[in-house]
Amino acid sequence: MARRYDSSTTTFSPEGRLHQVEYAIEAINNAGTCVGILASDGIVMASERRITSGLLAPAKTSEKTYQLCGHASCNVAGLTADANILIDQARLRAGRYAYQYQEPIPIEQLVEYVCNYKQFYTQRGGLRPFGVAFLFAGYDEQYGFQLYQSDPSGNYSGWKATVIGANNQAGKSLLKTEYKTGEEKIPNIQEALMLAVKVLNKTMDGTTAAAAAEKMELYTMTRNETGECVHHILNQEEASKVIDAVEAEAASAGDS
C-alpha cells in the first residue's frame, strides 16, 4: 500500500509520512561520507572521493567542497547535479545580501535560505526533492565559526562535529568519544584534521591508507591576521602528511 504514496512527494501516507522525502534522505546515507569538525581556530571538513573508474579524468577543481562566499563553504553528499542548483542559489543569496547591506551574510541566514529552497520541493506538487545533504562551514561576526548540516527535507541543525553520508552512524559514534568539548580541549585545526581523517578511515571501512590521499578531500577554513577567511583544500602532499600522522599515531597507540 505504501506504493500508492511513493510517486507523490506532497501526499502524506496514512501513517503520516512523506515517502519520497524519506527515500531521498536514505539515498544520502549511501553517498560519499563528509565529516565536519569545529576547531578552536577554524573549521575542518573532510569528504570521501569515490573513484568509480580508473579511466575517469580526475576533477580539475574540488569535487565535494564548494566555496559559497568569502566566509562560507559547503561539502556535498548526494547528487552533485542537484547540489549545483542549490549552490548557485546560495551564492546568489550571499551576493545579494552583500550588495544590499555591504556586509557578509550571517551563516545561519544563508543555511536557512538554502533549506527553505529545499523544503519548497517537498511540498510543491510534481517536483522531486533535492537528493542532497550539505555540511556548511562558515564564519560571521556574531557567532564566529559555525558548522551546520542539512538534509533533503529542509531540516538543518548546528553541530560541533558531525558526519553525513555513508556510515554516518559509525562516524558519529567515533566523534562522540574523540571530540572533546571542554573549553581548553577543543581541538585546533591540525588535531581536527587528524580526527576527521580518523573518522573517514572508519566510515570507509578502513580501506588501505596507501591510496587514501586520492580518496579524501580535506578542507580547512581559518582566519588570517586581517580577519579574512582563508579557504584551503589540502593538496596530495599535505593530505598524505595528515594521513601518515594518523597512521603513525594509530601504530604507536598500539594495537598491542
Add this chain to the structure above:
Amino acid sequence: MADTVFGITYNGGVIIAADQSNGRSILTYQKNLDKIAKLTDYSMMGVSGANSDLVQFTQYVSKNINLYEISNEGTKLSTHAQANFARGELATAIRKGPYQVNVLIGGYDAGKQGAPGSVSLYYLDYFGALHKVKYGAQGYAQYFCASIFDREYKENLTEEEAIKILGKCILEMKTRFMLSQPNFIMKKVDKDGVSVLSFGEDPADT
C-alpha cells in the same frame, strides 16, 4: 533644502539635531515636528525634505529594519548595514521615483565580549551618496555650520562639548538664516540607546 539637520559624534555617542518646522511655499504648517526618527533601539535617522517623502522614507526604512530583526530571530543590523540599506533604497529610487530626502544616520554598535562599543554617523543625500562622517549637516545648514564644525570639532569630545558645538550651529541658523526656524529637537544615541536631549516645542502636542 529649507530644513536643517546636523549631527556630530563624540566619545561614546552621537547627537543629531533638526529644526521642527514643517511648511511649504510661504506657509508654515507646524513648529513641533520631530524629524529625527528612531530606527532601532540604538540608531536614529534625521531627515530633511518634503514632509510627505520624509514620513514615507523614514517609515519604509525603519519598518524594514524592524522586519529584518523579527524575521531573523533578533539578529541586529549594524549601523553600517542600516545606512547601506537606506542608501540602496535611495539609489534605486533616484532612477524611478526619487524620495526628496537628505539624511543623517547615527548609531551605536555594542562591542563583542566586553570590547568597547563604537558610534558612527553617516551622511546620505537623495542621490544615494553615502559617507561616514564625524560631523555633518544637510540642506542650507551646510553653508552655516561647516565652518563651525571645522573650527570646533576635535577627537574625543565629551557629550557636553558636543552639545555646545551644536548650540553654536543652532544660534548661527537663528541669526543668519532667512527662514524662520524657531524650534530645534536634539537626540543622542549612546550605550543606553536613543534618547531625546531637548526640544523647542513638544512633538507630542498637536
